[in-house]
Amino acid sequence: DSGVTQTPKHLITATGQRVTLRCSPRSGDLSVYWYQQSLDQGLQFLIHYYNGEERAKGNILERFSAQQFPDLHSELNLSSLELGDSALYFCASSVAGDRRTGELFFGEGSRLTVL
Amino acid sequence: SQQGEEDPQALSIQEGENATMNCSYKTSINNLQWYRQNSGRGLVHLILIRSNEREKHSGRLRVTLDTSKKSSSLLITASRAADTASYFCATRWEKLVFGQGTRLTINP
Numbered sequence: 001d002s003g004v005t006q007t008p009k010h011l012i013t014a015t016g017q018r019v020t021l022r023c024s025p026r027s028g029d030l031s032v033y034w035y036q037q038s039l040d041q042g043l044q045f046l047i048h049y050y051n052g053e054e055r056a057k058g059n060i061l062e063r064f065s066a067q068q069f070p071d072l073h074s075e076l077n078l079s080s081l082e083l084g085d086s087a088l089y090f091c092a093s094s095v096a097g098d099r100r101t102g103e104l105f106f107g108e109g110s111r112l113t114v115l
Numbered sequence: 116s117q118q119g120e121e122d123p124q125a126l127s128i129q130e131g132e133n134a135t136m137n138c139s140y141k142t143s144i145n146n147l148q149w150y151r152q153n154s155g156r157g158l159v160h161l162i163l164i165r166s167n168e169r170e171k172h173s174g175r176l177r178v179t180l181d182t183s184k185k186s187s188s189l190l191i192t193a194s195r196a197a198d199t200a201s202y203f204c205a206t207r208w209e210k211l212v213f214g215q216g217t218r219l220t221i222n223p
Binding site for chain 2: 002004033035042043045048056058088090092100101102103104105106107108109111
């Protein structure tokens with residue numbers, strides 16, 4: 001158990017809908033990262049938050065948004081869903097948030113299926 | 116595009132043999148990390164090597180880093196069936212960027 005909690009584990013929805021994925025980092029970790037894993041694109045970095053502030057952005061679509069709350073949990077909002085958004089969405093956390101940061105602790109992921 | 120590229124994409128060996136996976140990357144790094152992912156599960160950190168290090172060991176794992184060639188290798192010695200998983204290298208600069216991974220299958 002990594003200590004990172006993601007909900008829901010599985011989600012099935014229709015095109016055009018909006019979903020929210022939730023992540024609770026390990027106790028004491030200030031950084032939260034979101035990754036998308038699909039068969040054709042591999043593991044893509046989406047966004048990184050550190051202590052409530054956005055630190056780095058990756059290949060995150062404009063239809064997607066995220067935030068980190070004062071209690072350090074994070075939410076990833078996916079809107080106007082398309083079939084291609086079907087993927088595993090991982091949250092990871094770490095203590096620090098700069099380029100010297102070591103290991104990330106990953107949750108078990110939220111599997112999104114868009115029909 | 117991905118920062119790290121693993122080679123081979125898939126590797127199948129017999130239990131007890133050694134498995135070697137390679138990773139190449141394109142730009143500057145602060146550190147390089149290797150992760151394991153069992154099918155459909157979260158990634159688990161295996162080992163980290165900093166840019167000023169050349170080799171590191173952890174149990175049956177040996178990692179090398181050649182910054183002049185922008186490459187790293189992960190060696191798993193005396194493989195076990197439980198080592199069957201996908202292995203990813205990840206390079207850290209401003210972001211931690213993952214490669215496409217190597218699918219390792221250990222045959223009993």
